[in-house]
Amino acid sequence: MSDLNKLGLAEARDALRAGDTTSKELTEACLKAIDGAGALNAFVHHTPEIALEQAAKADARLKEGGAPAMCGLPIGMKDLFCTKGVPSQAGSRILEGFLPEYESTVSQNLFDAGAVMLGKLNMDEFAMGSSNETSVYGNAVNPWRRGNDDTALTPGGSSGGSASAVAADLCLAATGTDTGGSIRQPAAFTGITGIKPTYGRCSRWGVVAFASSLDQAGPMTKNVRDAAIMLEAMCSYDAKDSTSADLPVPDFEAALTGDMRGKKIGIPKEYRMDGMPEEIETLWQDGIAMMKDAGAEIVDISLPHTKYALPAYYVIAPAEASSNLARYDGVRYGHRAMLDQGDGITEMYEKTRAEGFGPEVQRRVMVGTYVLSAGFYDAYYNRARKVRTLIKRDFENVFAQGIDSILTPATPSAAFGLGEMASADPVQMYLNDVFTVTVNLAGLPGIAVPTGTDRQGLPMALQLIGRPWEEADLLSSAYALERAAGFVAKPEKWW
Template identity: 75%
Template sequence: MSELSKLTISGAREKLRAKEITAVELTQSCLDAAAGADALNAYCAHTPDIAIEQAKAADARIGAGDAPDMCGIPLGIKDLFCTKGVKSQAASNILDGFKPEYESTITTKLWDSGAVMLGKLNMDEFAMGSSNETSAYGPAINPWRREGSDTKLTPGGSSGGSAAAVAADLCLAATGTDTGGSIRQPAAFVGITGVKPTYGRCSRWGVIAFASSLDQAGPMTKDVRDAAIMLETMAGYDAKDSTSANLPVPNFESMLTGDIKGKKIGIPNEYRIDGMPAEIEKLWADGADMLRDAGAEIVDVSLPHTKYALPAYYVLAPAEASSNLARYDGVRYGKRATLQSGEGINEMYERTRAEGFGDEVKRRVMIGAYVLSAGFYDAYYRRAQRVRTLIKKDFDDVYATGVDAILTPATPSAAFGIGEMKNEDPIKMYLNDVFTVTVNMAGLPGVSVPTGTDANGLPLGLQLIGRPWEEGDMLNIAYRLEQSAGFVSKPNKWW
């Protein structure tokens, strides 16, 4: 039964419904795999008792013929999602010991469909990072290694634990969140599929906020079909989230025909950045050829304000973060600093936040407070908002010409080593998001699909950017790309 954790969602669904396996057996296989993978540091909390209880309930539903697609499927949940009675810390010391009395809307939807919670997954603190190195739990480790090397690699961030767990078969799939690329970049680094839905497609209620106008939850899965299955369960209107879209959720899986004849795929000139590695350039060109061979029309498009996206993002996201993180003050929940004699409430606030937040979070809170301050609001924040509007218009103009999706690289490189960027200028780390932040700024759907490997045998991914609310069409193009690329490589087990 140890091989069961290697199943896809669709493969497990088939076996569960045929009564070839039980949800309990499947769950136990994943629990065993997770328990033996401490070296990856992907899980920050294990919930075996909850998992077995949910698996038994799933088996009862399957036996009664009441089995939704996700019924009996064991999942890992990013530590950003509030889970009732289970610690939800956003990988931050400031939320040490916090156990919510409520369940996020997305996890509620998953549990209502019969899915199983294996535990909580590691991440960058408050989702601020591209390498999972800002986590209070320490970095998650990529299950992939460079050929002939024992160097520990990052699984990307902020959803690094989710990426590592799915790639290493410690769960069948995982939830992630994406504020500037935090689903798509780690998915590319570990050779899995990651979907960032249209802003408003999935509820943000009960997901600990980083930047509220950019955050969006999505699935991280072993292939595109699994992503379609899981996204349908996660998506939908939620009255508790004022930004949730009241739109019907299609059956995304039924749209995976692989037929993309006549589809128009845009290649943005502005994504050909200086210093792009030749292997990324080749991967991109090969991906375009695959789609062309499948009957799609490849056209050059222009997104002229792309070069302003990263600086505008790193004004807007920290501004929203500084506002969202003001609530962590040590008064009501989480960490409270021990006061010295004679100190009062102001000292308690200061000491709690100084001790509770990590360096990267402090950096972004200070940047955010600065750009929102009276003398700089117009110069930075308001200007960045104008740039965001122009970026959105760029995409609108391209889609108005009949383009169905845009193809780009997912990342500027393969996974890098833990600590390799630690002491460098933080701007170099931020550049990992160069291909992904525009999608969040414009509120569009995006998907990362593994399509090849680099010279060291590490996975590389391509990104498809879809039209608003047309995740199904985007996923069908991704499905065709996945079929054409034929990426089936898995990391060699060393952990």
């Protein structure tokens, strides 16, 4: 078989089972593709020796029979997941040289299922960003281009390296994390599928924390079926994570019927934002028509507190980040600043954090510290928590009316050029999360599915939001949308 790296998880699994290829051959094809894709800057820590060793073990396991679905499949790992003995920097200088002595629960689950790790993927520093421009490794680059324009585009953030690698066929799939849209937005920008499961479905243990009440891991894949396969392998109950849900993990792939008859799809009026590009509105209307044609009932709904979601998110997330990042002090691990004679412990903290954290992380830590400070705690943080409760209640009220899932745009635009927003008002960058943050605030599952291209040929996606713990139903609805849209476009190779 040729172009093995272009296979999806399901295709590769079936080829392995049929004896048409081996995990070693799949892995070598991906490693070759990675070696030729330096211009994308997607992989930042290469682990070919680990990959080939895992592939050999997977091939032996496949010969024995009865191996799990992910066995022998080469994937990329976002740099936010701690991987034993492999650099795990979260895209930050402050964690330079950190080699964990343990494995994150999600990566361990994948390895237990026989998955092969090709290396660690680029990301925004500490997952703080929407364009992968805050990474200590430099920008990850989108494999897509605008028509004949050679402007480098963002792959989205913070899981930009994961999105770029999957879209460019450097790996069969990748892990991502989503705190305010960091799986779904990059997936939309690169024409792949990305699902954020219900908060608590995937363990957060061993995942470097950004905002603990919002962070959730999920798969980034080439299609919905692959997302179902990988999500099942990633999920588990974990006693080491106090927010992990002790619920059985369904067979997500078996649930992919795509049958929309009798399903109610909600269309929230509040997501029709002022100034929304006409192409996004058209994409949304086309998606509504597809779901209707598939047999679903379309219902107009209201989520009245949506307009407060972004400001609430950008109080809660920086507050939690400020608390979580306090541990990076130059004492126990990671970067420590060089000190001048006479410097004390305070100067060491100050210099280490000033050198170790990039500007965006510094900005969010300062915002978070401010909103948690005496005199502002009630005015900002407590008020944002109350708004979050109201947003969650909006979704609960809608689902109580029998709505099965909610269809919205995934992003307010297609991918933009690297550098086009970074120098502007940071609030403009934060607006990229306008359609995604509500899902994190409410702890719901959400999936981005590519459904079309804009006039410049760049991919655009729609988002489906599901009921809590009903990822199986959500994936089936996404499967129906994927089949109706028939999106098969791929970026032309320039790298």
